[in-house]
Amino acid sequence: MGRPIWALFALLILANCGARYTTPPRNLDDACSIINQRPSYIKAFKATERKWNVPVHVQMAAMYQESKFDGDARTPFRYVLGVIPMGRQSSAYGYSQALDGTWDDYKRATGRNGAKRDNIRDATDFMGWYFNQSKEKNGIALNDARNQYLAYHEGHNGYRKGTYRSKSWLVRVADKVDSRADLYEGQLAKCRKAR
DSSP states (O other): OOHHHHHHHHHHHHHHHTOOOOSOOSOTTOHHHHHHHOHHHHHHHHHHHHHHOOOHHHHHHHHHHHHTTOTTOBOOEEEETTTEEEEESOSOBTTTTBOHHHHHHHHHHHTOTTOOTTSHHHHHHHHHHHHHHHHHHHOOOTTOHHHHHHHHHHHHHHHHHTGGGGOHHHHHHHHHHHHHHHHHHHHHTTOSTTO
């Protein structure tokens, strides 16, 4: 083969090595199964834990609730008269379901201008940054999955004002996030890949 063919072949191999998963893994109730199917996930979660001190199980529980580990997740469409699509419910997108404005704030604050919401490393880094903002602004411990989720959903000011208190459905969801974090924590303690 000639030089250009080898260069093209090498480029294709390198491009394939950088391939990302955006579809969710199977068996989302088993943290070990998730990280066995997607080894890049545990690397991303651990990198965020090292950088931002947010425990892996807290990240995973919040991500489960937000996107079910679907990198292409979007909010549903709104309809007028039940049939005419009027755009999505919000600009939330990707693994972390970050809104456009909040994602822009993150990129500005961290200097990660090329960060993408459908990239697991970027999404977990965003969550680490946001949860640390919640700790700084509202005193929420980084291992408090329930209250971190409430602040994530309502925003820092909304959490401070207690807007979630009038949303019993959201409080139930936050309780589920907390339970899932406990479930994942117990499972991760038994996984070889999580160590």
